[in-house]
Amino acid sequence: MPNKITFQIKLDQTKLASILIINILYINTVYLFYIMHPTIHYLKNKKLLWQACHTQTDIKSEQTTGFTSLDNALQGGYPEYGVIDIRSPIGIGELRLLLPSLLTRQREFSSELITFIAPPLSINSEMLAEFGLNLKQILIVQPKTQALGLWSAEQSIKSGCCHSVIIWHDLVSVTHIKRLQLAAEKGQCLLFIIRPYQNEHISLPVSLGMTLAPAKEGIQVYITKGKGLKPKQIVNINMHTYWPELSQLAPSKVLHFPTAIHKVG
Template sequence: QYIYDLMHPTISYLKHKNLLWQASHTQPTGHGQHTGFKELDNALQGGFPEYGVIDIRSQIGIGELRLLLPSILTRQQQKPTELVTFIAPPLSINSEMLAEFGFALDQVMVVQPLLNKQVLWSTEQSLKSGCCHSVVLWHASLSVTQVKRLQVAAEKGQCLLFIVRQPQQEHISLPVTLGIQLSPSKVGIKAQITKRKGSWSNASFNVYMGAYWPELSQSEDSKVLTFPSRASRAG
């Protein structure tokens, strides 16, 4: 192994910076914060990490925020004095929906900066402040260096950052704790784990959201009803 590293200084450097995953280094199962959805918990072998950066690649308005709410609510209940912060949301955050779901609105903060540099500054300050348990950031383009700074800030503040980005945006592999690709589904949302420390990428799977929002989800066991033909009715 030592000789191999000498022959490949780049590999040695990446390993030293914890930017290289090896198949022999796997994470133990059963850890993490439950997401509120059994299908997602099973795919993540427990749930979301306690803190770090999660990259969510999703179209806007397909239920991506609703997918995160049960886990964020649990974190608020566990840390009632800390905030959940939404930064640069592309649409208005519905306070009535949050209140109905169980959020304490005085512990919810929405930040809408005018400049791009203010967005990243606000995110980094929120993460490392120790005042937030969760931060949700909508951002079009992030560099590896910027994500590294956010990762360090999240670890310092013991905070979980969700970055929501459009799926067609840049395909650079960011140094995040977890990556998830989302797409629409009749039962709720379709998800695929694209990046996870200590694990391979998995096939896509459906997350049934009807337990929380039955009016927005088709039943898992729903069947298409076929009507008899005119000839059979005549008989």
Template sequence: MNNILSYLKNKHLIWQGKALHEPGEGGLSGYPELDAELEGGLPGQGVIDVHSDIGIGELRLFLPYLLNRQEQQQRLLVIIAPPLLINGEMLAQMGIDLSLVLLISPDDQQQALWAAEQCLKSDCCHTVLSWLQNLEIHQIKRLQLAAKQSNAVQFIFRSQLTQGLSLPVTLAMSLSAQPKGLEVKINKRIGSWVHRNIHVNMQPHWPALQLTESHNNHNNVIPFPKRHAS
């Protein structure tokens, strides 16, 4: 039995429930409620699997964390195969140095995977963002190894229902839209197995994107001015 457990652990197919994060491993997300649930913040290395619909604020959620990593490390932020155009003005306004941002547009997912692994192996990147769909365990293991060797983080954004396979990632979460931000469900995290859904309030970072209370009602009928017929 011990040999079987050791084999599964070495293959990263099981996690130890009592495993602890290494000191200084994580980084603050910019949202106290999320940092509290993650016991200090997002991982400082490894693969983060994000299940989310497109365009609900999934990238904005991680911008404070990415800004903090750029300020600390002065390495590249790489964006691979985004499904929508990336707003450079928004990144600059947030404080991201655009001279340290690399955008890659591969022809297919195989090229996207290859580009992500090469960027991680180069030791020139602090974070790689990739939009991918169906993935295999061996592909995630290669990205994990490359990320840990270069002390980098690989984000993988996937749609909600693309795959039911549990992958050996450092952190897995699902996002859903809420009136003032996002609801975050932690699906997997090394060192923990009991999680709750977190309501992340994004209003402090982007107040202009939120409706005021006076406009936040169910009456969406706009009255038109009356005009007498001549």
């Protein structure tokens, strides 16, 4: 390995930088070397040298998703603010995927609101309270039309008094997302849009895009888009720690009621 490094030093400085970036695997060796060598020191001062450890520096605790595997795939968690596009059918655990993160954010920003806009059914307050959320800091908005829903979302996220907004919405366009992104930046708010699967050819300018599918032990997340992320990752999330009963992998607990199932037909 030392031979390889000596070889690189002979190249001109810019080439050296690019090769160093490619050879991230040798980062330890390079690190040992740059203590000694002034060229690397110079490159680092000029910000021509990028080190892999730099990405992890500004992750905050409130960004965590609550699931280690998802945190790893997202390099630490959800973005600080912005629009997160979630495509999922109803009832497979899409809201439960967000709950741990909502709980952390609520504890972090205790004076701010969580706003649910246009939920498809009535939200059960007992579940939210049982998970540990403070119901007083939750607002449920039920607008009459979809357009009003988007309007409410924009007002809520730019108001600066909501840390997270979740909207159930079917149709969003690139213009809508751009508006919402600006509003989210203004209010430092995270907006989750939950919508059904659709055949889309355009890529929406969201901060993070995820497609969810049911999985036996929890939920499967397919990351379609994310800033600085490896694209098209599939993450299997195990929700067993939070909801052990909601798992298809517990055969001992499954009680069979053949008559009941037949009756249902």
